[in-house]
Structure formats: structure tokens, C-alpha cells
Amino acid sequence: MTAPTKRRGFLSAPPPKPRLDDAEVKRLYPRRRVNVFLGIFLGYAGFYLIRNNVSLVAPLLMEDKGLSTLGIGLIANAVLFAYGLSKFFMATVSDRSNARYFLPIGLALSALTNLFVAFVPWVSGTIAVFATVMFINGWFQGMGWPASGRVLVHWFSTNERGWKTSIWNTAHNVGAAGLGVAAAAALAWTADDWRAAFWFPAVIALAVAVVAFFLIRDTPESEGLPPIEEHRDDPAKVEIDEDSDEQPSMWQFILKHVLTSRVIVLLAVANVFVYALRYGVLNWITVYLADTRGAEVSDGITGFVVFELAGIVGTLLCGWVSDTLFRGYRAGTGMLFMALTAVALVAYWQVPVSAPLWISIALVAVIGGLIYGPVMLIGLQAIDLSPRQVAGTAAGFTGLFGYLLGATLASSGVGLMVQEFGWDVSFAVLTACALLVVGIMWLIGKDEKVLMRAREEKRLAAEAAAADGTASES
Template sequence: MIGWLKPAAFAAPLPLAEVDPTFRRLRRRVFAGIFIGYAGYYLVRNNLALAIPDILREHPEYNKAALGSALTGLSIAYGLSKFLMGSVSDRSNPRYFMPLGLLLSSTIMAAFGLVPELYGSLLAIAAIQVLNGWVQGMGWPPCGKTMVHWFSTRERGLTVSVWNTAHNIGGALVASLAFVGVLLFHDWHAKFYFNAFIAAAVALGVYFLLQDTPQSRGLPPVEQYRNDYPPGYSDADERTLGFREILFGCVLRNRYLWAIAAANAFCYFVRYGVENWIPTYLETAKGFSFKESSIGWSLYEWAAIPGTIACGWISDKWFRGKRAPATMLFMALTLAAVVVYWLNGKGPLWIDYASLIAIGFLIYGPIMIIGLHSLDLVPKKAAGTAAGFTGFFGYVFGSAISGTGVGWIADHWGWGGVFTTMVGCCVLTICFSALTLGHQAESERRVLAAPP
């Protein structure tokens, strides 16, 4: 590992009286860091989807399938990076690792908006998206690592569900800020560079908020602090694992991880099949303006915030730590909302808005639950790799295919073919999630030894 990225050394233990107030204060700080930081990553991820109508007007020789291929390149690079960077993140200090990726992504998107040659050919557009997808993979793994080190099993469902809404705040702000940037600069390229400048400022703030492990600040492991231990927990669980030990010992032999990874692929197809094509569908198929499609995009993202938290709460309270039933329930309801969005056709805009609100409310819960489930299934020192593994399937086999696939299906079979495919993906997500019904997140309390 590069010297300045390696995990921080354990510090001398703090006096007992300082442990609780210090733990509480630093937990708030690191949670703010991963929340704001991950929202910042979204400001510079899917900007191309917002600009596809502009690029098609400026370059009529392009088509939706070709530009969709650039989105596919981003998704494949992101999926591969999320998996590989997960193993790097598990052996790195998130305080440096996370803002580094965000600064790199901001630089790439700023250049894309400011240098006309970078969108003057399809090859250049695809190359930039692939490069951005790779550095975007540095965002999720340090967040997962931070959560399993600072929050214990019993509180993780609510913690992860609240943190997961950073996806939606960032996803909603990307359209809103792009709209503001276009108004300020009278330039559609501001959809890239205006967001990039804001994301770079966020990266600097994240550096000052994040910490590595509790032990690096003289605190005990979170399991000891919360008296909330996974089954079989011992001091060996605090040892940093090697790459082969994580990959072959913890990830690839876990059949539940394979099942939720497959479910993630189909779930991501629906998520990005709707999200990335909101502007194109509403503007080209229904004749709405960029402002109206931007409102639809934002409604989709903002609706996900209460939906994600509700899904996490239902998983913990209704299903007592079983993750699969919550995924299956929310995907069945997502299917119904997708059908309404489809059948509205040339109908009024408010029905499209209502459908997007419903889909946004419902689809992000399963996305969050699958990520949470991956953390439950492995030791905490393998958390980034496990999340990267399910993310790899989600982006390479789900989001990537929705990029090229939705564009290709729309060009050949129209939007009816697109929605039929999404309905099928909802059904398959439910089926693969059902394979994990036998797993339940568990923890135990231990009797503490009396002080001498």
C-alpha cells in the first residue's frame, strides 16, 4: 500500500472517562464525512445523462444508442473499480482514500465541460466516461469500511439506510445544480464544470471530517463500546486481512453474496434504466422541456430519501434483521409503479411525476438493503470488498446494460420494449433475493468482566 494511504496506526488508549464523549463526537463527524462525501460523488457521476439531449442537438450524427454506450463504459469501469478498489480500501485510510477519488472525478468532469475537443467524438466521450467511472469506484468502499468500524450490527440497519440517502441528495442536486449552472453561465457545458467545482470543495471538507478506525484515536472497537458482538467475534477480527484472504476466504465462497449480487444486477437495471433516461424519455418521447425533465429527475431522487429509511426500518423492525423480505416487498411495489409510468404514454405530466416519485421512493430501498446485506455477510475487514462485489454485478451487468441496452431497445422496439424489460428485471430481483431468505443479521451481548 502507498505509504500515505495505509491505515492509521492504533493510538494509546484514552482514559475511560473520555471514551464515551469522544466516541459520540467522532461518530457524528465520520458519519457527516461519508454522507456529504458520497453525495459529492454523485454531483460528478451521471452528468452525461443530463446533457444527452444537448449533445444530440449539437451533434445530430450521434444517436441515443451510441451515447448510451458511453454510459455503459462508465458503469463497467465503475463496477470493476468498485470491486478492486474495495480490496484497496479495506487496506487503506478512508480519510485520504475517499477525498482523493472525489478530487480526481471533479477534475475529469471539469475538463469535459471546459475542453470542447473532449466531446467532439464518440471515442473521446466514451474514454472520459470510463476514466471517470474508474475513480468514482473510490467512493462507496471507504464509506462501507467506515460504517462497520464506527457502528455496530444492531444499529447498522438505520445507519446504512440514513447514509444511503446521500445517493439521492447528490442525485437530486446534480440536476438542480446543473440547471443553476446553465442559468448562471448560459452554457449547457456548465452541467459538467459547475458541478465539478462544487464537488471539489466538498472533497476538501471530507478530508477534515473523516477518521480511520476508532483504535486510531485511542478508542476501543465499536463492538466493545456498544457491547454488540457478531457471533464468534474475537480480537482476530481487528486484524487487517490480505487480498487473497478477503477474496477467496470471505467473498467468493459465500453463496448468499452471489445471490444478492445477481439480484443487484437486475435491480440496478431498473434504477438506472429509469434515472438515466428521464431527460431523454420526457424530452424526446413526450416533448417536455429540460426544466420539466429536471424537476422529474429531482422528484425521483428526493422521494428516495423517506423510502430508503422506511425500507431499513422495516428490515430491522418488521423482519427482525432479515434483509430479503424487505427487498422483495419493495421490488413488487416498484413493478407496479413502473407499469403506471409506462401506461401513462402521452398522458399528463403530473402522472409521470407521481410515477417517478413512487419509483424513487421504492427502488432505492432494495439498493440499500443489498449493500447492507453484503456488510452483514462478511467480517468487517472485508466489508469494502464484499460491497464492491455486489456493486460490480450491479454496475457491470445492470447499470452498464441499461446504458447501451435501454438506448438500443428504444431505437429498435420503442419505449414499450424498454418498460417490458424493466418489469422482467423487477421479477428477477425478487426471485434472486428469495434465495437468501435463510440468512438473518445476528449479534450478541456479552457479560463484561468486573474491573480489578
């Protein structure tokens, strides 16, 4: 008697299709790789159109709704707090789901939440309701990274993933810039009605979700293509036998390869300090330059902009360096970038008051260019150093620590330190954060080198077996 076929939900990862012939694989694989990359790039950029809208129109909200700065902070923080939680918990769902559906659905739900804010008056009537709705928005936002990570780990192999991930990671800069342009245009059309900064970017995000759906595919196997490791003859650093008779449950997988994995836990701890440093500099540029250099607010905003723009260059450079110069040794790249970040941070801190202001702003750009590399790199290491069955969950786990602990340390922690001890102590602590990451990356690097040696031995063994087979045939 034939066993009944297990029913699959519409979100479930699709099963493998019969393998296509070699000619069709050669024709189809490059096209699919371009399409899925464009899909996750545009899709992830779309999430940033509808994530930080509250902060963007805070002065208008304060005037129209009578909100205080504390109220604005609570509403804005609700998004980030939910995002940090969702990035982990939704990743556990994403790793078993079809990325083609998962990312567009998350983007569409987030867009609908923003439309709800714009067109339902009672949503913005109280801080509690507004913050609750934005918490829901943040939860849907957490469906973007895990699905993108799933696509990256299935469609791009280890020795190219650093460069590809760094390019993809600039999507958040593109999306954030797009939000500024879209919101400015909408506010101009509506005579500064703050609601327009929610509904207009949301409409664009809905269109992006449709485009992403048509471009993304879940895995090569679901398209009748060979796994990327086989196609590019490039074994993964960590592999699990999926054909084993004894398959653990998903939560057993997560417990073993994420929650109790030395490497993943170390990456999560490192992410706390990386995010503390990122936001500890970014969030306080305007205040620091005003306090210590007598700078105008416009000068601080210039620093904010160059920090973000330099992050694009730094992210791309970091990905290229990790693939090309360090040949996939991500921890070595992380140590280099974080050590240079510490040097740039001390230089920014110690600039003489008599020096031209442009020197401080230039150093802000250097810090931004350096710190965004490790921000990208930790997510990349998480998917590199975990089995692909839980790659999204591993990256989400590191993000959970970064947003819930690192961002809090950067905002409340730095503010308290400046108030009680001054800028010198605050910068000493931030510099210590950078050096701590260097030390943690060194520990991670020891495990990574072991995995890389095993991967190289496996690759050489496969080449030798292929050569023996060719010799036997001849």
C-alpha cells in the first residue's frame, strides 16, 4: 500500500524537479541567477521604503499630533525592536519556506500596514496604538533578510558569495535613499501632509513586491538545476547529509547548529559590539560635532549623509577583499576592517578643535566606510558557517543580538555615558568595542580555518576521483 503523500502548504519550500539536461542547465542557470539576485536586491530595497518613515516626518507628527520626542522615540523604537525579534523567529520559518512567496508577502504586508497608518485616523491617535501598529510593521519587515539569505546561500557558492552579498547588502542604502526621494516628493505634492510619507512609499513597495515575485525562485533544485556547489565545483564550508535516514527536526537543527554553535554564538556577540559602534557614531554625529566643534546642525546632517554613502563603498570593498585577497577567510577580513575602524575612531575623537571641520566629516566617512563592511560580513559569515538548512536562522540570530542589544547600547547607553562621564569616556568605550570585535573574529577565524581546510580537502578529493574516472574510461 502506497503511503499517502504529505500535503504541502503554499508557503512550503518546493520539492526538487527532475534534473534538466546539461544543455538546458547551461542555458538556464546564468539567467536564473541574474533574476533571483535582482529580485532580492529590489525586494530588500523595497523594505527600506517603509521602515523608518516615522523618524523621517517626526517634526510634522509632533506638530500635528502633539507628540513629544519621547513619544516619537517609542514609536520609532517599536519598529526596530520588532524587527530584531522577527529577523530571528521569522527566519526559522523562512528556512523551510519558498523564498519566492516569503519575501514578497512580507513586503506587501508591511506596505499594507503603512497604508493603514496613513488612512485610518485612530491609528495615530495615541502613542500606544501607533507604537503597536509600527511593531506589527517591524515584524513583517523581518521577512526580508531571511528570505534573501536563503536565496544567496542556494544560488551563489562560497568563493563568490562575499562579493555578491556585499552588492546585495547595498540595497538598504538604495532603499533608504529612495524613501527620502519618495517622501520628499509626496510631501511637496500634499503641502507637508505627513500621511503622504507613509502611503506613497507603500504604493511603490507594493509594486516592488510584485516584481520580486516574478524574479525570485527558491532553489536551483526546484527549477531542475543542480545545487550551486555542484554547478560551480565549489563545496560549502559546512554541509549536512540531507539523504540520511535519521533526519533531526528543524528545532533540533537550530539547537545544534545555531543556538549552541560556538561560531554562531560568537558572531552574535560580535554583532552586539559592531551595531553599538555603528549606531554609537551615526546617531550622535550631529550632537558630537555641535558639542565639541561648534558645528551647525546642517554640518552634522552632512556627516550623517557621508557616513551612509561611504558605507556603500566600504561594503563592496569588504566583499571583494574577503573573496579575492582573503580567499573566503571572512574572519581575517573582519579583523582588518575592525582594526582600521578603531584607528579611524581614535583619529575622529582626537581631532584638534582648531582643525578644519571638513577633517572631522572626512573621518566620519572613513568610519562609515569601514564599519559597514563588518555589518555585512557577520551576516555573510552566519550563512557561510552554518548548514544551508538553517542559514537564514543563523543570520537572524546574529541580527537579534545586534538590534536588541547593540542598538540599545548605542542610543541609551551612549547618551547616558555622555551625560555622566563625557565624550572621552564614551569614545574610549566605543574604541574598546572595535578591539573586542577584532578579538572575537580571531576566535571565529580559528574554527573557520578548520572548516576551510576540510572544504579544500574535499574539493581535491573530488578532483582526484574525477581524474581517475576519466583515466579509466580512456
